[in-house]
Amino acid sequence: MINPRYEACVQACTRCAEACEHCATACLREDDVTMMARCIQLDRDCADLCRLCATLMVRDSEQAAALCRVCAEACRACASECAGHEHEHCQTCARACTACAEECARMAA
Template sequence: MSHENYQSIIETLHECMSTCNHCYDACLKEDNVKMMAQCIRLDRECADICAYLEQALGRGTPFVPELAQVCADICEACGTECKKHDHDHCQKCAEVCFKCAEECKKLAS
């Protein structure tokens, strides 16, 4: 599949990466950072795997299904954790992560 065929998922991955990075940064500024530790950790994991998959798709990796499934799993974990927190940045991150997870699942199958 060519790079153009992946354009929609690449945009979704980029949005998720950016949103997770914003959530990560905002969580570090919260009063109780310790309470946000798992959210911060998963924001980083999610941003990293989204960035990696975005790059891998751009260069035509043969591991699309495997990488997409890992990305979906991490996006779901991040979304689930973010959903636990009432902060606007966490709620937005959860929404974007769940959307990205769904797109990655389609790519994995």
Template sequence: MKNEAMIDACLACFAACEMCATQCIKLLSEDHLRCIALCRDCAEICALCVKLEERESEYSHHAMRLCADMCSACAEECEKFATHHSHCHECARACRECAEECMAY
């Protein structure tokens, strides 16, 4: 049985991470390099979780545990910039929600 709440959270997180990484790249600041890297990694694992869940992979739960860890790390990094950049604030929020859904799986 597919976990629609997790799929929705992963898709929202994927979009927020892609947007955040793109906006941070435009800042041309070395301070945001880790944020960019984590956002890109987080977006990829979120997409993978959706794919595995949609194909009912027996390994979905393994990917979701990793996704929860990566989302938490990305949220923590984005929160460092959240007061100055709305894209970082939104990304951190989406990452926290995704981590919660993946941990509940």
């Protein structure tokens, strides 16, 4: 059972990882993939950090808060990049990243 303190953050991290993976895959299908390179890189980093963050919270790890601080930074960077692209998958990802950054910052506080 997940510690109730972490539940909202675990859910936000899971949703964010899924949105980032979807965004990265969709970016690879865009006509100008080179223009999407930074977006893809940040999507992949953010997705990996979100999954690890969720895993540490489920474990009730003493490292969860520290990683949540890092994850919040990665989510903010990814949200900023994605928000600059008009593609719907990028806009969806930006919203998920922003929500995750807020949850991770709250959990780490």
